[in-house]
Amino acid sequence: MDVFGALASPVRRELVQLLLERPRSAGELAANFSMSRPSVSEHLKVLRDAGLVSERRYGRRRLYRLEAEPFRELSQWLGPYERFWRDKLAGLRAVLEEDES
Amino acid sequence: MDVFGALASPVRRELVQLLLERPRSAGELAANFSMSRPSVSEHLKVLRDAGLVSERRYGRRRLYRLEAEPFRELSQWLGPYERFWRDKLAGLRAVLEEDES
DNA sequence: ACAATATGTAGGAGAATTCCTACCTGTCAA
DNA sequence: TTGACAGGTAGGAATTCTCCTACATATTGT
Numbered sequence A, B: 001m002d003v004f005g006a007l008a009s010p011v012r013r014e015l016v017q018l019l020l021e022r023p024r025s026a027g028e029l030a031a032n033f034s035m036s037r038p039s040v041s042e043h044l045k046v047l048r049d050a051g052l053v054s055e056r057r058y059g060r061r062r063l064y065r066l067e068a069e070p071f072r073e074l075s076q077w078l079g080p081y082e083r084f085w086r087d088k089l090a091g092l093r094a095v096l097e098e099d100e101s
Numbered sequence C: 001a002c003a004a005t006a007t008g009t010a011g012g013a014g015a016a017t018t019c020c021t022a023c024c025t026g027t028c029a030a
Numbered sequence D: 001t002t003g004a005c006a007g008g009t010a011g012g013a014a015t016t017c018t019c020c021t022a023c024a025t026a027t028t029g030t
Helices: A003-007 A010-021 A026-030 A037-049 A069-100 B005-006 B010-021 B026-029 B038-047 B069-100
Strands: A054-060 A061-066 B053-058 B060-066
Touching: A003 A010, A003 A026, A003 A037, A003 A069, A003 B005, A003 B060, A010 A026, A010 A037, A010 A054, A010 B069, A026 A037, A026 A061, A037 A054, A054 B026, A061 B005, A069 B010, B005 B010, B005 B038, B005 B069, B010 B026, B010 B060, B026 B038, B026 B060, B038 B053
Parallel strands: none
Antiparallel strands: A054 A061, B053 B060
């Protein structure tokens, strides 16, 4: 599953959002959800496989942290569309000003 | 299915990319894929339901066009992560310059 | 009116996703 | 060394996704 597929799940987007604040352990992450801990662990695996997060072991804990690169790629993918909607807004503004005059 | 879910499919991302150039009819879009035309039509429905594209009928043709708003929302969602990876890059640069000195 | 064109919908098969409980593994602390 | 803790893996049920062929609907040109 690629980056887009990984972010398609609301649960995984929430995980990613939690990791944006700071790295957290698997258990701490799981505590934020009503689903079972193993299920959260599976979601973490999806995020890992997509390269969105990495994991380091500290004793019996595993700290998950956000990886920057995939988000950079996402941003690049979005670039052309961003230009698209900015142009749309600019066009809209022009029309509104036209009406005012 | 929401915007993220809709963009999880490579086929739908390609559709969206085609529509970024200009609005196109369902048939013209389908011609770009090796899968059956009805399947492409179903992908278009997913994009429609997610609000990513809209459709206007011109006779027996239906022109699909990209909608700006969902991409704007995507951009806003990405905002905090964009800051995240920019900070990472800045940090990396700082470390490299440190090494040089 | 009729055949051809453009496109969506129905129904279904097969694959993938998502969640669960049970279980296994490695680490820490007494 | 042994029990408790942190966390991943296995196997499976229910659901959703993706693709197909067949069919239905609307429009156009003759």
